[in-house]
Amino acid sequence: MAANSVTATPRIDLYSDTVTRPTPGMRKAIAEAEVGNEQAREDPTVNRLCEMVAELLGKEAAIFLPSGTMCNEIAYRVWVDHGEEIVLEENSHALHYETGGPAALSGAMCRTIRGKRGMFTGTELEAVIRVPHGWHGQRQRLVSIENTANLGGGAIWPLEQIEDVAAVARKHGLKLHLDGARLLNAVVASGIPASAYAASADSAWIDLSKGLGCPVGGVLAGSRDFIEQAWRFKHQFGGAMRQAGIIAAAGVYALENHVERMAEDHANARLLAEGLAGIKGIGINPNEIDTNMVYFTVGGTGLTEQEFARRLLADHGVRIGPQGKDLMRAVTHLDVSRADIEEAIRACAAVVKG
Numbered sequence: 247m248a249a250n251s252v253t254a255t256p257r258i259d260l261y262s263d264t265v266t267r268p269t270p271g272m273r274k275a276i277a278e279a280e281v282g283n284e285q286a287r288e289d290p291t292v293n294r295l296c297e298m299v300a301e302l303l304g305k306e307a308a309i310f311l312p313s314g315t316m317c318n319e320i321a322y323r324v325w326v327d328h329g330e331e332i333v334l335e336e337n338s339h340a341l342h343y344e345t346g347g348p349a350a351l352s353g354a355m356c357r358t359i360r361g362k363r364g365m366f367t368g369t370e371l372e373a374v375i376r377v378p379h380g381w382h383g384q385r386q387r388l389v390s391i392e393n394t395a396n397l398g399g400g401a402i403w404p405l406e407q408i409e410d411v412a413a414v415a416r417k418h419g420l421k422l423h424l425d426g427a428r429l430l431n432a433v434v435a436s437g438i439p440a441s442a443y444a445a446s447a448d449s450a451w452i453d454l455s456k457g458l459g460c461p462v463g464g465v466l467a468g469s470r471d472f473i474e475q476a477w478r479f480k481h482q483f484g485g486a487m488r489q490a491g492i493i494a495a496a497g498v499y500a501l502e503n504h505v506e507r508m509a510e511d512h513a514n515a516r517l518l519a520e521g522l523a524g525i526k527g528i529g530i531n532p533n534e535i536d537t538n539m540v541y542f543t544v545g546g547t548g549l550t551e552q553e554f555a556r557r558l559l560a561d562h563g564v565r566i567g568p569q570g571k572d573l574m575r576a577v578t579h580l581d582v583s584r585a586d587i588e589e590a591i592r593a594c595a596a597v598v599k600g
């Protein structure tokens with residue numbers, strides 16, 4: 247705990263669930279992976295991973311990609327042409343954290359909906375539908391949703407709400423894309439199968455490098471025809487690989503070993519939220535913690551979010567990311583224990599006390 251600079255390595259890192267290191271079991275699976283030429287579709291481990299994810303999501307086929315971002319961007323590229331429109335919630339990852347990818351790579355217009363906790367309803371979607379498409383409005387092509395909703399606080403979409411949105415999309419001839427970076431968190435927390443969440447989506451993906459704890463990758467699924475088109479853009483965007491079974495093996499291992507354990511991350515997020523709620527000046531509603539994300543405000547403590555984060559790291563070795571004015575985000579994952587969470591709560595209390 248000699249940490250006295252903001253660049254110090256945190257002892258307890260709640261910055262994101264992307265900070266996990268491969269476990270010994272995962273490293274062993276990586277070391278022993280059977281490999282081949284992925285871009286010729288000859289890597290047996292990649293093929294196995296894709297079959298597993300296609301089955302998990304109830305789709306005909308799947309494709310392995312280097313990142314979740316590429317899963318979104320390739321799906322958009324398949325569904326949308328230049329000048330056409332994607333409808334998303336206004337706090338979507340694709341809108342804020344993919345460096346303008348939808349515009350840069352697909353030439354897409356993005357129409358936003360102000361939902362609640364990153365989610366919207368069929369009625370709210372209906373309100374932004376351009377009817378009829380007419381001759382001088384852009385063509386709407388796609389609705390893109392996130393489950394769980396990241397900036398929505400890791401919120402889980404109710405299944406009926408997805409079906410409601412999907413029905414409106416379908417009625418107007420729009421495709422539905424499911425950004426499932428943390429879909430398995432929703433599955434573990436709700437008990438609803440991934441295939442049920444993805445059933446009304448034309449394309450859906452899961453991230454391997456978030457709660458599942460892999461070093462790299464995402465897997466995008468859809469119809470056989472959709473995946474064939476995705477392959478073309480995978481090459482075009484530079485995402486085709488060679489002996490990628492080395493990294494896909496981590497995905498296979500994680501799907502077999504790291505899914506159910508995410509319940510611990512959710513319990514830890516709850517514990518953290520309840521602890522933070524007891525600290526004067528911190529704003530949080532523990533009842534809104536659905537999964538592994540804990541957003542809270544520090545405005546009432548007299549510290550800015552930057553100062554709060556700086557002191558927490560420098561004085562206590564705990565990293566929690568500042569996320570905008572007065573706002574902080576903590577994310578639980580497989581490299582933090584219950585004891586770490588208890589310590590993080592004590593550290594936050596100490597920072598507030600000054």
Ligand SMILES: *Cc1c(COP(=O)(O)O)cnc(C)c1O
Pocket residue numbers: 313314315316318339340392394395396425427428453455463464
């Ligand atoms: C992390 C994330 C992505 C992007 O995934 P990467 O693997 O980081 O490229 C997309 N959507 C959501 C909701 C995310 O949280």
